[in-house]
Amino acid sequence: MIQKVEITIDGKTVELPVLEATEGTNVVDVRGLIAEGIYTFDPGFLSTASCESRITYIDGDKGILMYRGYPIEELAENSSHMEVCYLLLCGELPDQAQLSEFVQDIKSRMPVDDQFKHIFDAFSESAHPMSMLCAAVGGLASLYHDGLDIFNAQHRRESALQLIAKIPTLAAMTYRKTIGAKFIDPDPELEYAENFLNMCFGEPGVSSNVSATLASAMDKIFILHADHEQNASTSTVRLAGSTEADPYAAIAAGVAALWGPSHGGANEAVLKMLAEIGDESRVQEFIDRAKDKDDPFKLMGFGHRVYKNFDPRATVMQASCHAVLEEQGIEDEPLLKIAKQLETIAREQDYFIDRKLYPNIDFYSGITLKAMGIPTNMFTVIFAMGRMPGWVAHWDEMLGSPFKIGRPRQLYLGPSKRDYVDINDR
Numbered sequence: 001m002i003q004k005v006e007i008t009i010d011g012k013t014v015e016l017p018v019l020e021a022t023e024g025t026n027v028v029d030v031r032g033l034i035a036e037g038i039y040t041f042d043p044g045f046l047s048t049a050s051c052e053s054r055i056t057y058i059d060g061d062k063g064i065l066m067y068r069g070y071p072i073e074e075l076a077e078n079s080s081h082m083e084v085c086y087l088l089l090c091g092e093l094p095d096q097a098q099l100s101e102f103v104q105d106i107k108s109r110m111p112v113d114d115q116f117k118h119i120f121d122a123f124s125e126s127a128h129p130m131s132m133l134c135a136a137v138g139g140l141a142s143l144y145h146d147g148l149d150i151f152n153a154q155h156r157r158e159s160a161l162q163l164i165a166k167i168p169t170l171a172a173m174t175y176r177k178t179i180g181a182k183f184i185d186p187d188p189e190l191e192y193a194e195n196f197l198n199m200c201f202g203e204p205g206v207s208s209n210v211s212a213t214l215a216s217a218m219d220k221i222f223i224l225h226a227d228h229e230q231n232a233s234t235s236t237v238r239l240a241g242s243t244e245a246d247p248y249a250a251i252a253a254g255v256a257a258l259w260g261p262s263h264g265g266a267n268e269a270v271l272k273m274l275a276e277i278g279d280e281s282r283v284q285e286f287i288d289r290a291k292d293k294d295d296p297f298k299l300m301g302f303g304h305r306v307y308k309n310f311d312p313r314a315t316v317m318q319a320s321c322h323a324v325l326e327e328q329g330i331e332d333e334p335l336l337k338i339a340k341q342l343e344t345i346a347r348e349q350d351y352f353i354d355r356k357l358y359p360n361i362d363f364y365s366g367i368t369l370k371a372m373g374i375p376t377n378m379f380t381v382i383f384a385m386g387r388m389p390g391w392v393a394h395w396d397e398m399l400g401s402p403f404k405i406g407r408p409r410q411l412y413l414g415p416s417k418r419d420y421v422d423i424n425d426r
């Protein structure tokens with residue numbers, strides 16, 4: 001096993017220790033380089049471990065994803081989102097009493113202050129739900145900022161509970177706002193996923209009639225999205241949190257980072273792409289565009305920065321997707337036919353095989369959510385709900401141990417010093 005690495009620059013040799021991981025790749029500790037006046041260059045952090053973490057492990061080549069050591073397939077099969085939230089936050093699976101207490105803690109924090117609901121008045125019905133979610137999550141800081149000590153573990157736990165509890169309520173409000181409907185309050189009798197679906201699609205004052213299959217599929221979507229180690233939004237939460245920012249503001253930064261089509265926005269982009277393709281006869285045309293270096297078009301829902309073999313979440317999601325399609329009786333929907341054809345062609349053609357581009361979780365979650373009747377612009381909001389326990393667990397982990405403000409350096413390629421030129425002389 002490699003214990004240390006030596007690098008020689010300008011005739012000077014620097015010895016760098018190698019830190020050992022419990023699973024996966026060991027890392028070269030480059031922290032000592034700055035004292036030698038040397039920086040490393042790694043745009044996109046492809047070769048950089050930005051922190052130590054004990055929460056989630058991914059082996060992209062083998063298609064492994066584990067939360068606190070438990071494989072995602074086992075959690076998706078046997079667990080519930082509430083149990084997974086507890087696991088991510090506390091490090092261990094709860095016993096029955098711990099789980100019941102946790103569920104009660106979440107349920108009691110789900111309602112949103114009446115005054116706070118007016119934050120949605122500022123938005124038009126055509127506003128994207130993610131823009132409302134960014135504002136609403138950040139806005140929670142206005143309710144809980146005073147007296148909050150982020151270096152106190154109990155205070156951090158309270159923030160984590162508030163965020164996990166309030167995200168479905170706020171998410172459902174963004175949807176109700178877009179359809180101009182009255183908000184529906186959370187029902188303490190309902191489980192987390194059912195509660196969310198009822199707050200979206202129920203009738204105020206009428207008992208929930210959400211189907212068990214849909215509630216279970218939604219719970220599975222939450223479990224599969226709950227954490228994914230140092231992805232863009234989680235790294236954003238850590239970076240914002242490293243300034244000792246308010247937790248609700250740090251998480252709002254994560255929500256914003258998730259929005260992009262290369263990250264959480266991909267499930268929405270999948271459906272837009274399927275609609276743009278429009279007909280099975282045009283699938284090859286879009287495949288050709290995806291392969292064309294001069295065309296910026298990418299096949300949405302394919303490829304992953306880390307998974308270069310298969311995405312284990314996609315395998316679980318694919319099965320859940322078929323259960324929903326069967327229950328909804330829409331297996332022959334035109335967009336789904338296009339999706340199936342894309343999946344087959346992409347799996348067979350050299351371009352995709354050579355680059356290890358497989359359907360990722362967003363390919364199947366987009367189709368599943370569409371089949372559940374969820375509007376496309378809500379897809380990333382649902383991803384944000386699922387990812388909340390991961391974000392808060394990473395924020396808590398960082399603040400619970402010594403950390404530094406995140407402050408990368410750069411390779412400067414701009415002009416060297418030059419003199420200011422008066423505007424009349426330019």
Ligand code: CMC
Nearest residue numbers: 261262263264266290298299300301302303304305355360
């Ligand atoms: N369609 C066509 N070509 C692709 C695609 C795609 N979806 N993804 C990657 N490639 C090509 C890329 O052009 C490059 O080709 P070449 O080697 O000839 O230059 C090669 O594959 C390697 O791609 P890359 O851009 O270096 O890969 P990356 O690790 O930087 O990007 C990605 C990963 C997910 C951003 C990218 O695959 C992508 O944009 N996929 C579509 C969007 C998507 O589905 N995103 C959701 C990711 S899963 C959700 C999450 O975890 O956040």
